[in-house]
Amino acid sequence: MRSPLPDELLGRPFLGSQAVRTGLLTPGQLRGPAWRRLYRDVYVDARVPVDHRLRGRAAGLVLPPGAALGGRSAACAEGLPLGDDRAAVLVLVPRGVRFSRRGCEVRQVFLPRTHVREGVPGTLPPVTVPQRTAWDIASEPDLVEAVAALDVLFHHHYLQPRHLDAWIAAAPDAPAAKALALADGRAESRPESRVRVRLILAGLPQPVPQYEVWLGRTFAGRVDLAWPAAKVALEYDGAHHAEYGQFTRDRARLNRLVEAGWTVLHMTARDLREKILFAQIVHQLRVALASGGMADSI
Structure with missing residues (x-):
């Protein structure tokens, strides 16, 4: 007698009608607790996490x-x-x-x-295909979220920006073209991408993501967003920065950055979420950039 969980059906979706037709399952087994219905006539092993x-x-x-x-x-x-x-x-x-x-x-x-x-x-x-996928994501109505998703595509080498040159040339005024112009595969997290795009839309010069700072020949640290000409950096402090070991490493890195002559500001999820706090960060960055010699750029 065949096992109620045939190996051919484990770990992947399958058509219920086909499983019954080929004798892998009976209709009664298909309706049992061992299988989860995902769509009409589409099932999966109930132990498989659904995402x-x-x-x-x-x-x-x-x-x-x-x-x-x-x-x-x-x-x-x-x-x-x-x-x-x-x-x-x-x-x-x-x-x-x-x-x-x-x-x-x-x-x-x-x-x-x-x-x-x-x-x-x-x-x-x-x-x-990747070009169409990226173009459709770039066309999403929320510009900030679209760019954050594009950053993921480029960061994971799903495709390269140059692969979309012909698409942009064919529709240079399309919303997707604007989103693609703001995308940067150097970003390492979507929150950091959101911060970068929000700052650009607020009128600040475009920062460099994941910039390496050196103190002579000594590596001082890598910062989330940098304006190298002014030696100004912005760090997005996610939840992991509150962990004891990470906190200690962050402070040591901050000291090295200050020693290298950099001004480092910090931003949290709350700063990104609340308009007043975000406006304060923008103002503080303007002051720091002006002090660093970039007054003409802001």
């Missing part, structure tokens, strides 16, 4: 011809940390093609075959 990437893989089993995952869902399907587990899976379908699944956001769009990369059923769904 955005898994739901994207599952959706790939039921997509109509010519359709693909797009935007953040496409990037997530290929292993990038951009999938929000609470968000619907983005499915792009060619104009005139109808598709609907609960838990999927379906958009009818211009989607030529050259914009789609074919997948492997149950493992990798059809996804948009």
